[in-house]
Amino acid sequence: MLIGAFASVEVAVFLAPAVVIPMLLFSGFVVTLRAMPRYLHWISYVSFVRYAYEGCMLVIYGYDRPEMECAEPDEWSVPCLFTEPSEFIRFMGLNEVSVEVCATALVAFAVLLNVATYVALRLRVKRTF
Template identity: 35%
Template sequence: MGLFLVIAVNIPMMLFSGFYMRLNDIVGYLQWFTHVSYYRFGFEGGMLIVYDNRSQLTCSIPYCHFKNPSKLLEEFGMKDATVQQNYISLLIWIIFYNITFYLILKWKVHMSR
């Protein structure tokens, strides 16, 4: 049962992480999924580490829209995010999962007695 539950939870988390589609392009009534997706926090943190406070990128053609790294973050909807905010969100998810799995294991041991 755990195998099916993990897949059922992880697929929406991946779809609404901002990696497969931009956060701004997600339909309004599904926007809340982006705020609880732990994949989003990891992806956003990685993007901020790589592109935030970075100098201009080199480009071989005359016009490059993403020559400025802040334009790339703005396009992905990550302009106002911070790395610390993403770390805290991931830490909250880790604590939540540890408590949840502990309670489930405790309940399973209690039921088997």
């Protein structure tokens, strides 16, 4: 909404993917924080996708979940790399993150983006009248 409030429809169509794609790439799902260079970490920290992804992973695999069941290996099965959810959390580098921090960050992003969209729309309405 914010991009559409600032720019025309034609500009927003091209600007939205240019803003969203780096957020997706550096969210931790495609490129983990350990794998990216230090000078690109800021992109990960300003990505709401990162906090949503990390929160989901912690809810699914955190909170002392029981051991995961693995299918018997055969020629058609996918290998089971992790049986302990805590191993997966450590492997993904999420052992220092909490669900509360992720939820707080997502609420902060929602409030900030809504306020910015409101301000952008108010400024746009003032220009037209």
